[in-house]
Amino acid sequence: MPSKLVEETMRTRRLPHIWCPGCGHGILMRDVCQAISNLGLPQEEVTIVSGIGCSSRAAGYMNYNTLHTTHGRAIAFATGIKMAKPEMHVIVITGDGDATAIGGNHLIHAARRNIDLTVVVFNNSIYGMTGGQYSPTTPTGEKGTTAPYGNIDGDFDIPKLSEAAGATFTGRGDCFHVPQMVKLIEDGIKHHGFSVIEGVSICPTYYGRKNKKGSAVQMMHWQEDNCIDIKKAAKMEPKDLEGKIILGEMHKDASRPEYCDEYDKIIKKAGGDK
Amino acid sequence: MAKEQLRFTGSGGQGVILGTIIIAEAAFLDGKQVAQSQSYGPEARGGMCKAETIIDDKKITYTKVELPSLLLSLTQVSFDKYVKKIAPDTVIVVDEEINVPERLYAKHEVLKLPIIKSANEVIKNKMAANIISVGAVNEALQIASVKSLEEAVVNHIPKGTEEMNKKAMHLGAQLVKDARK
Amino acid sequence: MPNNKQKRFQLLQGNEACVEGAIAAGMRFYSGYPITPSTEIAERSALRLPQVGGKFVQMEDEIAGIAAALGASVAGTKSMTATSGPGFSLKQENIGYATIAEIPIVIVDVMRSGPSTGLPTSPSQGDVMQAKWGTHGDHPVIAICPSSVQDTYNQTVRAFNLSERFRTPVILLMDEIVGHMREGCELIPTEELEIHNRNTNMINSMPYAFGEGQYVPHMTSFGDGHLYNITGLFHDEAGFPTNDNEIAGEENSRIMEKIKVYKYSGILEYEEQQMEDADIGIVCYGGTTRAVEGAIEKARDMGYNVGMFRPITLWPFPEHELIERAKQLKRLIVVEHNYGQVLLTVQGIIKGDTKVEFIGKVNGTTITPDEIVRNIEEGEE
Numbered sequence: 001m002p003s004k005l006v007e008e009t010m011r012t013r014r015l016p017h018i019w020c021p022g023c024g025h026g027i028l029m030r031d032v033c034q035a036i037s038n039l040g041l042p043q044e045e046v047t048i049v050s051g052i053g054c055s056s057r058a059a060g061y062m063n064y065n066t067l068h069t070t071h072g073r074a075i076a077f078a079t080g081i082k083m084a085k086p087e088m089h090v091i092v093i094t095g096d097g098d099a100t101a102i103g104g105n106h107l108i109h110a111a112r113r114n115i116d117l118t119v120v121v122f123n124n125s126i127y128g129m130t131g132g133q134y135s136p137t138t139p140t141g142e143k144g145t146t147a148p149y150g151n152i153d154g155d156f157d158i159p160k161l162s163e164a165a166g167a168t169f170t171g172r173g174d175c176f177h178v179p180q181m182v183k184l185i186e187d188g189i190k191h192h193g194f195s196v197i198e199g200v201s202i203c204p205t206y207y208g209r210k211n212k213k214g215s216a217v218q219m220m221h222w223q224e225d226n227c228i229d230i231k232k233a234a235k236m237e238p239k240d241l242e243g244k245i246i247l248g249e250m251h252k253d254a255s256r257p258e259y260c261d262e263y264d265k266i267i268k269k270a271g272g273d274k
Numbered sequence: 275m276a277k278e279q280l281r282f283t284g285s286g287g288q289g290v291i292l293g294t295i296i297i298a299e300a301a302f303l304d305g306k307q308v309a310q311s312q313s314y315g316p317e318a319r320g321g322m323c324k325a326e327t328i329i330d331d332k333k334i335t336y337t338k339v340e341l342p343s344l345l346l347s348l349t350q351v352s353f354d355k356y357v358k359k360i361a362p363d364t365v366i367v368v369d370e371e372i373n374v375p376e377r378l379y380a381k382h383e384v385l386k387l388p389i390i391k392s393a394n395e396v397i398k399n400k401m402a403a404n405i406i407s408v409g410a411v412n413e414a415l416q417i418a419s420v421k422s423l424e425e426a427v428v429n430h431i432p433k434g435t436e437e438m439n440k441k442a443m444h445l446g447a448q449l450v451k452d453a454r455k
Numbered sequence: 456m457p458n459n460k461q462k463r464f465q466l467l468q469g470n471e472a473c474v475e476g477a478i479a480a481g482m483r484f485y486s487g488y489p490i491t492p493s494t495e496i497a498e499r500s501a502l503r504l505p506q507v508g509g510k511f512v513q514m515e516d517e518i519a520g521i522a523a524a525l526g527a528s529v530a531g532t533k534s535m536t537a538t539s540g541p542g543f544s545l546k547q548e549n550i551g552y553a554t555i556a557e558i559p560i561v562i563v564d565v566m567r568s569g570p571s572t573g574l575p576t577s578p579s580q581g582d583v584m585q586a587k588w589g590t591h592g593d594h595p596v597i598a599i600c601p602s603s604v605q606d607t608y609n610q611t612v613r614a615f616n617l618s619e620r621f622r623t624p625v626i627l628l629m630d631e632i633v634g635h636m637r638e639g640c641e642l643i644p645t646e647e648l649e650i651h652n653r654n655t656n657m658i659n660s661m662p663y664a665f666g667e668g669q670y671v672p673h674m675t676s677f678g679d680g681h682l683y684n685i686t687g688l689f690h691d692e693a694g695f696p697t698n699d700n701e702i703a704g705e706e707n708s709r710i711m712e713k714i715k716v717y718k719y720s721g722i723l724e725y726e727e728q729q730m731e732d733a734d735i736g737i738v739c740y741g742g743t744t745r746a747v748e749g750a751i752e753k754a755r756d757m758g759y760n761v762g763m764f765r766p767i768t769l770w771p772f773p774e775h776e777l778i779e780r781a782k783q784l785k786r787l788i789v790v791e792h793n794y795g796q797v798l799l800t801v802q803g804i805i806k807g808d809t810k811v812e813f814i815g816k817v818n819g820t821t822i823t824p825d826e827i828v829r830n831i832e833e834g835e836e
Contacts, residue, residue, distance in 0.1 A: 011684075011695075014695060043682055044678065044679075044680050044681075044682060045678065047530075047677050047678070049526070059684065060684050060686065060695055060696060063682055064682055065677040065678065065682055065683070066682075066683070066684045066685070067526070067529060067677070067684075067685045067686075068684065068685065068686035068687065068688070068696075069522065069525075069552065069687065070522070070548055070549055070552050070687060072518075073518060073519070073522040073549065076514060076515075076518065076519035076522035076523050076526070077522045077523065077525055077526035077529075078526060079486075079512065079514070079519070079522075079523045079526060080484065080486060080512075080522065080523035080524055080525060080526025080527035080528070080529075080530070080534070081526040081527065081529060081530045081677060082526075083484065083510050083512060083523070083527060084484055084510075084526070084527035084528075084530035084531065084532040084534075085530045085531075085677070085678050087678075088530070088677070088678050105515050105516055105519070106515060106519055106522075108515075109514070109515035109519070263505075263510055263512075266505045267505045267508060267510075269505070270502075270505035270506045271506055272504075272505045272506045272507050272508040272509070273508065295466070295637060298466060298637055299466045302464075302466045302639050307639065308466065308637070308638065308639060309636055309637070309638050310466070310636060310637035310638075311632070311635060311636040311637070312635065313576070313577070314576055315576060316575065316576065334638075334745075335745055335748035335749040335751075335752060335824075336745050336746050336748065336749030336750075336823070336824050337632070337636050337638075337745045338821055338823070340749075340823060340824065340825065
């Protein structure tokens with residue numbers, strides 16, 4: 001029996017989803033629905049936009065206005081929707097490759113504009129849909145099918161990247177610490193500006209297997225032990241934080257004007273509001 | 275009115291393209307058929323630039339100048355290039371600094387005018403050379419009414435420079451009248 | 456500062472007329488990226504859209520330019536993007552997305568010399584086949600090619616109408632000649648135009664369901680109450696991805712058929728000049744039309760019976776009309792600024808005694824009337 005939340009916010013006839021057993025994406029998708037539900041937003045006023053990849057299949061299961069776009073372009077499509085209907089809550093669900101490789105340019109420029117979108121990045125540190133190639137968030141030294149000798153690229157810190165580009169709300173959650181992730185998404189949606197929330201996912205099928213991370217359950221336990229809340233981390237020694245992932249709200253700036261608000265001023269200046 | 279084919283040439287930044295737009299708009303305001311076009315390279319400033327306007331009473335088919343009824347050149351290099359492609363009766367309007375081969379005087383009306391010098395010394399703005407040229411060309415071929423030309427000039431220049439530019443336009447016409455005396 | 460009242464008659468560039476036509480047709484969103492020789496379309500959109508309560512956004516790249524316009528269209532706003540050669544290449548994937556997701560959008564390509572960066576400020580018509588086949592996979596396309604500033608205004612209105620009626624991307628295939636020249640233009644106001652808007656009367660709450668004997672679905676806009684899914688994957692009537700080969704086949708066929716079926720319901724448009732008594736026909740489109748018109752004047756004065764056949768809708772091509780007309784012709788000359796793209800289509804359909812000839816130019820200068828006349832003369836010797 002699906003839970004009340006699933007009944008209300010998902011297209012249950014479309015379930016079960018296509019993700020592998022043990023994949024973290026189902027948890028993150030549920031977190032997004034939970035956050036929207038907690039905020040009491042009417043479903044017809046919410047649009048989910050996704051790109052291409054494992055993460056982006058989420059849109060099809062979620063009972064809102066849903067747009068499954070092309071690889072990397074979700075944020076650009078979302079920009080058009082938001083500008084056409086600023087009253088709409090536009091949430092982008094994207095992956096690490098979708099958001100920071102092929103779509104990296106759109107991520108930083110939407111951040112620069114500070115348009116009121118909420119971007120939730122399901123980060124599984126791998127290209128899952130194509131079978132386990134290394135991505136911009138695969139840690140240096142780890143393996144993928146296209147990094148058989150280990151990845152020599154550096155990896156992105158998504159909240160830091162977004163903050164540097166101008167995002168006015170950033171944070172990171174994971175699959176294990178569900179209430180925290182839900183709260184971050186809620187706060188991101190409430191924030192009037194460009195929000196980026198990274199959700200650290202798990203991919204036991206590709207990333208886990210290639211890098212000997214054990215079963216899905218072991219990978220979840222790894223998150224339990226190694227994902228540290230930002231407040232707790234602040235009291236820890238740097239050496240104790242090595243190899244750990246910091247969770248929590250990273251950055252918030254309510255002072256910068258939002259893009260659609262600014263455009264309304266342009267319309268007034270041009271006389272188009274009459 | 276017979277079909278007029280105007281070709282303006284010069285250096286990017288001299289306002290050559292704008293000159294052809296203004297004269298096209300003036301003729302358009304007088305109810306004529308017009309087609310204006312330009313060709314240019316990647317340089318916004320300094321490259322060779324060619325702009326054209328065709329004016330006719332009837333529908334204009336080909337929109338580029340085939341053989342010009344008037345060639346205006348503000349630089350030697352553009353004059354040397356485009357003087358090779360003129361009609362037997364093309365009117366030649368050039369800045370006084372430009373060397374025009376003697377042989378051309380036999381068949382062509384050559385109007386060597388102090389365009390750039392007048393812009394610098396009379397109007398005291400080197401950017402006025404194109405508006406002086408527009409006034410001169412209009413006087414030379416009697417294309418548009420003075421009223422329409424004034425309106426077209428005012429439509430295309432920065433606010434606050436109306437009087438200066440009208441003065442430049444009338445000065446251009448006067449230069450032609452003086453040259454033809 | 457705002458001067459929102461537009462004069463009815465104006466001297467405009469083709470690119471500017473495109474924006475005025477788009478606004479008259481109801482465009483209220485433009486997103487794009489600057490590129491020569493289409494940039495004036497972005498510039499005038501930036502100026503004019505906020506004056507009519509619309510919005511303009513300069514995106515970070517060409518791909519985002521079309522993506523944002525598609526997003527705005529999904530939310531119910533008539534949208535356009537414009538580009539030239541290299542940018543047109545970059546937009547191709549999302550043109551395919553618009554085709555399969557059936558999202559109305561107008562994409563303007565002001566053609567310039569290529570391949571690659573080519574001659575950015577010079578005319579060409581090298582994107583004709585890219586307009587037809589540029590995006591991957593089988594797909595139909597509507598491409599319209601204006602030949603004057605006024606034609607650009609009128610055809611931009613028509614491009615929006617077709618896009619809305621048939622829920623398909625429409626490519627307005629301009630070229631540098633038409634885009635950058637200035638001519639007098641009548642800005643026919645919206646009230647005097649026939650304007651079509653998309654049908655949003657959804658059938659059985661299914662976005663991709665369509666009526667008996669019909670081919671176009673009726674989707675509501677996002678935010679109007681019906682919750683549904685849009686995807687670039689093959690999908691069922693409800694908009695959900697499917698791997699069912701039967702459904703995929705049917706959907707692909709319907710999208711292909713839609714443009715074929717409605718070809719004579721407003722999609723196809725062409726023009727003939729002096730063809731009644733012609734034995735030499737010239738096929739041309741866009742900017743070359745004007746040189747051909749000039750050449751016909753001259754050739755007629757010399758005693759040649761020359762006429763012009765101009766596809767205004769380039770894709771789908773007016774095949775039957777040209778085949779019928781060619782029956783009276785001994786020569787059919789295709790004039791275009793490329794190595795022979797429409798030529799391929801003409802050669803494919805014109806059989807029999809009519810000799811198909813070609814005049815092309817690709818060095819960045821325009822074909823002149825005299826060059827065409829010379830070709831006519833040489834063929835008669």
